[in-house]
Amino acid sequence: MGRKRANRIYSMFHYEEEIKKSKCLMEGCNMFIKGNHAGNLLRHFNAQHELKYDEIVKLNNEDKENVPPSGSENAATVMQYCTELITVHGRPLSIVEDEAFEKILRLIPGLTQRDVNSINVKNVKENIKQQSHDVRFEITKQLNNKLVALKVDVASVKLRRFLGLNVQYISDGQIHLKNLSVLELHDRNTAQYLKENVVLILSRYGITPNQIFTITTDNGANMIRMVNELNDSAIQDSENEVEVTVGDESDDIVELQVQDEDSDMRKIIGIRCAAHCLQLAVKDACKDIEDFFEKCRKIVRKLRTPNMSLKLKEKNLPQAVLDTQTRWDSTADMLENLQKLKPFCMENMTMEENIWGQIDGYLDILLPCRILSKRLQTEQLTCGDFYLAWMRCHHQLSLVDDAFARQLESCMDERQAVLFVNEHFLAAIYLDPRVNFALNTNQATEARKFLTDIYMRIVKLKQHQGQSQPVPGTSETSEADTRASDSFEDYLRHQFAGNERINVQFTLENELIYKLVSFLQEPALPPNSNILEYWSLKKVSHPYLYNMAMVVLATPPTSVSVERLFSSLKFVLNNLRMRLNDSIIEDIMLIRNNNLYSK
Structure with missing residues (x-):
């Protein structure tokens, strides 16, 4: 006995075995269709009985969607890959119902027709829902x-x-x-x-x-x-x-005698996106040369006319690019593109002779900012990484003898000043030996207070979780780190040479702050050091500072x-x-x- 035919179109025909034809049962039709293939029968209904055809297709789709997921291992694997096709690779859900896709599924060894039918939109959606639930569950644990x-x-x-x-x-x-x-x-x-x-x-x-x-x-x-x-x-x-008594009845919790009046007054710190700060700084600096940029835009608009565009295409040259005026990096791309088209422009257009020298000069000055902008696109970027990249850009601009470069430096200084009033940024810099010498006495004091408050919050969360925090012991030793010597590092030292170091003999209120002050006395790290590797090595010798660092260094600057x-x-x-x-x-x-x- 053959497999039952599920397609609803078969109920609309009577197949006569002797003549190998199917007779349409619709009233007033009685047409014969050669063979008994569902595709041919559906095509007849699509051409002659359109309303009934739509009804049959809808019923067929509902039947297919109601096929439950198959329990076979092969079907589960195919379902997983179909889900990946939809989610990761961005294909539409309807792809699993394409006829060609279904033919591909039938070529898979060990996949039955029921397995093929179970790969439908409804089941794929359910699998997506389940996978998203699993992702949320895993993140929740972490x-x-x-x-x-x-x-x-x-x-x-x-x-x-x-x-x-x-x-x-x-x-x-x-x-x-x-x-x-x-x-x-x-x-x-x-x-x-x-x-x-x-x-x-x-x-x-x-x-x-x-x-x-x-x-x-x-x-x-x-x-x-x-x-x-x-x-x-x-x-x-x-x-x-409930108020937490830190250190009481536990030798594993550090007992902090800290005046905690304001520690909970600011729970959440808002961080300005560093990429946005750079955008604003360069945009401010470019206001004085906006007229020059407008001249370049006029040239680009001429190059984008149909006739010029055709000539560029004939010479296999790139098409002219018009910038988005709110984004300075887009303007820099426009200038760079225009620079590449210099020979064509000189041959086909009348232009001011000095414009090319100005384009070259502005591109050279903007190059450090473009490098910084690209650096800020990095996913794993700490506040220290950002500050080093920011200061490297500042250093490179200082080497250029040009009024526009001075203007850029000035605008960056204004934005940098805003960063240094953010207590979290100060704390992140404090725990980064590559750059913590940039902090003055008042900034270092503010950072220590903030870090102490952070440690209290960590302790409360750990106690809520049933874990304990390590005691800051007196047996910790400072590690001497090798310092690299290069022009950039010398520049950083010179920039902040006037900042006073904290006297470690100063009378302190508690041991934790004492350890924070002691940490500030450790040798600076070379700028190219990996700060996360540095703190991984400090996990045993500086466990309490390590826990602080794992919080403040995780904060994204962009x-x-x-x-x-x-x-x-x-x-x-x-x-x-x-x-x-x-x-x-x-x-x-x-x-x-x-x-x-x-x-």
């Missing part, structure tokens, strides 16, 4: 009772608005980046609405506002207010906590990775996937982004 650093941003894609949220932390001597959500927004981007959605996302991972250490955002007013409102929630949570989420979202939410709802988009993006971050 973030349990930890202070976390967040990156937040909002963007519009295909007329739909999304909130991107990443978390960054240090584990096993490496910075780890995880995507928590790309959530669609359905209301105005007010601070209150953004805060509610951030809290909602964090609640899925068991994270309370009291666990948030820093939030890196752009300088948008709504983002700044959102951080303040989250901070208010964290303070309220801390007031509801929100670049969140901006990349939205670039990735454009790949997922394309013209073939506009009907995806916000839930499946969030699941797809969660799997896709965390897969990319793990590589």
Whole structure:
């Protein structure tokens, strides 16, 4: 006995074995179709009975979707790869129902027809949902009772608005980046609405506002207010906590005699995106030469006319690129492109002779800033890494004898001054021996107080988790590190030569601050040292400082990775996937982004 035919089209025909033809049973038709192949029968209905054809196709799709997932190992493996095809590689869900795709599935050895039917949109969606749940569960375990650093941003894609949220932390001597959500927004981007959605996302991972250490955002007013409102929630949570007596009845907890009046007054620190700070600094410096940039734009617009564009194509030259005026790096790309077209322009256009020398000069001056901008795109970047890259750019600009270079230095100094009023930034610099000599006495004192408060928060979270923190013993020894000598390092030493070192003999309130002061006396590290490797070696000798470092060094100085989420979202939410709802988009993006971050 043959396999039962599931296609609903067979119920609309009577197959006559003697003549090998199928008779249509629709009233008034009675046409004969050669053979009994479902495809031929469906084509007849599509041509002659269109309404009934649509009904049959709909019923067939429902039947196929209702096929439960197969229990075979082969089918489970194929389902996994189909899910990866949809999430990681950005293919539309409809691909699993393409006829050609189904033919490919039939070529797989050991895959039955039932297995093939089980690979459908409904089951793939369910598998995506389950995988996203597994990803959330794994991240939840990793973030349990930890202070976390967040990156937040909002963007519009295909007329739909999304909130991107990443978390960054240090584990096993490496910075780890995880995507928590790309959530669609359905209301105005007010601070209150953004805060509610951030809290909602964090609640899925068991994270309370009291666990948030820093939030890196752009300088948008709504983002700044959102951080303040989250901070208010964290303070309220801390007031509801039972007061922790640190060190009582445990030799494993450090007993801190710290005046803690203000330690909980600021739970969450807002971090200005370093890439955005650079953008603003260069943009400010370029205001005085905006007229020159406008001249270059006029040239580019002429090069983009149909006739000029055709000539460029005939000569196999790149097309002229017009900048986005709000982005200085885009303007630099425009100048660089124009520089490549110099011979063509001189041959086909009338231009000022000195314009090419100006283009060369401005590109040379902007080069250190472009290198810095590229460095800031790095995922695993600490505040110390950023500051070193920032100062290296500053150093290279100082070597150029030009008024525009001086203007750039001045604008960078203004933005740098803003960074040094951020207590978290000071704390991160304090625990980075490559750059902590940049702190003056007042900044170092503020950083120590902040680090002490951070340690108290770590202790509270560890006690809540049932763990203990190490005691800062007096047997710790400082390690002498080899110092490299190069022009950049000499430049850094000269820049901050006037900053006073703290006298370690000063009367201190408690042992922890004493150890923090002692740490500041250790030899500086060469700028090219790996700060995470440095602290991995300090884990045993400086356990309490190590725990602080694992928090403050994990804070991202830029929100670049969140901006990349939205670039990735454009790949997922394309013209073939506009009907995806916000839930499946969030699941797809969660799997896709965390897969990319793990590589």
